[in-house]
Amino acid sequence: MTDVISAVLLIGGGLIGVAGALGVVRFPDVMSRVQAATKPQTFGLLLILAGAAVRLDVKTATGLGLVALFQVITAPVLAQVLGRTAYRTGHVVGLSRDDLARDNHEHSEPQA
Amino acid sequence: MTMTSWRQVRRRLPTVLWLVVVWLLLWWEWTPLAVASGIAVAVALVVVFPLPDITERLVVRPFPLLLLSAYVAYDVAISAIRVGWDAVRHGGSVSTSIVAVDLLSDDDVPTAVAASLLTLSPGTFVVAIDRVRGRYYVHALGTAGGSDVAQVRATARRLQRLVLRTFGAREARATASGRKGR
Numbered sequence: 034m035t036d037v038i039s040a041v042l043l044i045g046g047g048l049i050g051v052a053g054a055l056g057v058v059r060f061p062d063v064m065s066r067v068q069a070a071t072k073p074q075t076f077g078l079l080l081i082l083a084g085a086a087v088r089l090d091v092k093t094a095t096g097l098g099l100v101a102l103f104q105v106i107t108a109p110v111l112a113q114v115l116g117r118t119a120y121r122t123g124h125v126v127g128l129s130r131d132d133l134a135r136d137n138h139e140h141s142e143p144q145a
Numbered sequence: 146m147t148m149t150s151w152r153q154v155r156r157r158l159p160t161v162l163w164l165v166v167v168w169l170l171l172w173w174e175w176t177p178l179a180v181a182s183g184i185a186v187a188v189a190l191v192v193v194f195p196l197p198d199i200t201e202r203l204v205v206r207p208f209p210l211l212l213l214s215a216y217v218a219y220d221v222a223i224s225a226i227r228v229g230w231d232a233v234r235h236g237g238s239v240s241t242s243i244v245a246v247d248l249l250s251d252d253d254v255p256t257a258v259a260a261s262l263l264t265l266s267p268g269t270f271v272v273a274i275d276r277v278r279g280r281y282y283v284h285a286l287g288t289a290g291g292s293d294v295a296q297v298r299a300t301a302r303r304l305q306r307l308v309l310r311t312f313g314a315r316e317a318r319a320t321a322s323g324r325k326g327r
Contacts, residue, residue, distance in 0.1 A: 052229025059236030064272075064284050069232055072267030076225035092173045099170060109264035116270050116284060120243075130242035130294065133273060133282040 035087050042084030050077035062126035063119035071112040075104055156198060161187040203254055209310040216307055217262055220300065224267040231268075231287045242288045243272055246301040248279045250309055259308040263301055 056069025082101050086094035119125070120133075164187035165180070172179050231239050250256055256274065263283060264270040273282040285297045 049225055049229050052232050053225075055236075056228060056232030059232055060239060060286075061237050062241075065239065065241050065286055068268060068270060068284070068286055069228060072221075072265070073225045073229050073232075075265070076221050076267065079221075095170050095173070099167065105265060109261040109270070112264050112270045113260075117272055120272050120284075127240075128242050129240045129288065130244065132245035132280075133243045136245065136275070136278065136280070136282075 039084045039087045042080045042087065046077040046080030046084060048077075049073050049080065053077060063124040064116050067112055067115045067119065071108050071115075075108045078104055157191050157195075160196070161191055164190060204312060204314065206311055209307065213307040213311050216304070217265065220266045220304070224269075228267040228286055235287070239287055240289045241284065241286050242294065244283050244285055244288070244294050244297050246281045246283050246298050248274070248276070248281060249302065249305040250313060251276070251279075252314065255305070255308050255313050258312055259301075259305045262304055262308065266300075266304075269297060269300075 050073065053069050053073030056073065057066050060066050060069055079101055082097045086097045089097070125131075161184070165183040168183035168186060169175065169179060172183075248256060250259075256276070260271045260274060260281065263281070268286045269283050271281050272284050274280075275282065281301065283297060283301060285293070288294055288297060
């Protein structure tokens with residue numbers, strides 16, 4: 034039974050990791066690529082860790098739990114910093130809507 | 146020991162405890178030596194790299210915390226698959242946008258927690274927080290039409306409500322349930 038669970042989790046995690054990697058290659062701009070690089074990878078890693086933890090003793094599984102925790106805490110920070118830097122330096126392609134630019138534009142209009 | 150420094154010690158105590166727990170989990174032994182060395186390392190870390198104080202009182206409610214964790218886990222799973230699918234199906238032609246979402250709280254902690262959780266979930270991350278105008282600016286993948294934008298806002302709002310129910314002060318929770326947002 035644990036074999037099946039662990040196989041499903043490991044393969045599922047691997048597939049999601051591949052999809053994320055594909056996104057890094059195919060998405061149009063830095064911000065979207067950051068999304069693909071950080072988020073599906075995090076979920077894929079969590080699945081793989083869970084899949085491995087099922088088969089391991091408590092001690093090692095706890096270590097994997099810490100890996101998962103710190104991944105979850107740090108991944109958003111990376112995404113945020115990279116994404117914001119990309120936006121501020123103008124590495125943006127084809128946004129279909131940009132409320133931030135719109136609001137900043139309104140803000141900079143002279144108040145007549 | 147003066148009053149202020151005692152208060153400082155007490156404020157750092159949870160951090161020290163947490164560091165000791167991590168240390169013990171990593172060593173996986175509960176000997177006096179492991180505990181003593183853990184405390185030494187934790188205290189040294191807190192003294193050498195002091196974090197800024199959180200001025201508000203931090204509350205954590207256990208039951209809403211469970212709800213929040215479940216919702217985040219579900220959201221992360223669903224949207225990881227969605228972003229993966231976008232990568233395979235649309236690739237370079239995926240549509241992205243930056244959507245303004247109303248902040249439901251003025252407090253530091255709920256604002257920061259909700260921003261990180263939004264960023265954790267695949268397909269969305271917070272580009273900027275404008276506290277003067279009370280908005281998050283969220284970059285979202287796969288937002289072709291108005292209904293997708295509405296969905297991003299709905300998710301952000303639900304997440305903020307859950308965060309406020311978990312960490313928010315009482316008044317903030319009241320405004321969150323009263324204010325509709327956009």
